[in-house]
Amino acid sequence: MSTGPVVHDPYTLPVDDNVNPYAFSVDLKGQWFLQKGKMIAYYGQISFHGIGHGALDGLIRSNFHSPLHAADWVVAEGQGKMILADRAFDVNSFDLEDGNLTIRSGNLLAFQPGLSLKQSIIPGFLTLIGTGKFVAASNGAVHFVEPPVRVDPQALVGWADCPSPCHHYDHGYMRGVLGGLRALTGVGGTSGEEHQFEFVGAGQVLLQSSEVLMPEQATGAVPHEAGVPGGGTGTPGAPQGVPRLPGQLGDLQRRFGL
Known part of the structure; x- marks a missing residue:
């Protein structure tokens, strides 16, 4: 006899753990930093604040130090459960304890405010310093x-x-x-x-x-995505009419x- 799909609700979703190898459930009680486009669903009362828009200046001043990537991130604030995923890639959480870790910017999905994000001297990478949990994707x-x-x-x-x-x-x-x-x-x-x-x-x-x-993916480009009202089928955020040379x-x- 075959079994049906597992159906989750706010009470059965894992607490800061994987739902499956491709999705992670964050038990939000306060704030998390979140890369745009990586939250696929949420329960509860959660609001999302852009980096540099004034709502959480104190938190951002202490924990986010990468102006190059500021447009790609938001702060999730409130109470509830967030489900994170990235194009069916493997997703896992990792813990840092008074440490530092440098990671590809596109692989980092979210991190707790106990960690401070800095722009690595190596292009395309970010560095997390401090103590806390972060969520990352990998192929x-x-x-x-x-x-x-x-x-x-x-x-x-x-x-x-x-x-x-x-x-x-x-x-x-x-x-x-x-x-x-x-x-x-x-x-x-x-x-x-x-x-x-x-x-x-x-x-x-x-x-x-x-x-x-x-694969690289532009964040914050929802209107250009297929399946979204007003969207298209081209590459999200790709400039038009600009040739690229080898x-x-x-x-x-x-x-x-x-």
Whole structure:
């Protein structure tokens, strides 16, 4: 006899835990920082405040220090349950205790105000400092490894309590004609067998079980999404009529996992 789907309500949803591998339930009693587009449903009395719009200046002054990403985040405030998810990617929560963790900006879904978010010196990454829980998505399950280690840039999710990585290129890539052309033009790309991120020192490195990065997605672009009144089928937030050339800085950053 087959069983039907599990039906949840505010009383049966988990408390700060996974609903399933692809969704997480936050038991909100106060405030959480939340990346736009990652909350799929909620119960209770919850309001959402934009970063830099004055409603929670004291909280934001203490806990959010990344002007580059301010438009992508809100503060959820109130009492209730929030269900977080991101395009059916794996979602998990992690705890920091008086620590620091640097993570890809697109992978970070939400965090408690006990943590302070700062803009990493490495493009495309954010750093959390302090004590508290955060929720992150990954393309496959996350594994923790200790330095010294070299990792495929596409598999890297983040690192905790250890120095920032450096680039490592294998000798064959460095001396090869094709490698020289790639270095000059940015055309052709690299693989994890040719180029890695090298970590040394104490700490932990977070790896996803895939060499495929989560696709980039513009946040706060709901009117441009298919299925939304007034929306379309194009890429959300994509500028129109602006050509992209191989080897542009953004392309190089994505190619190297930055």
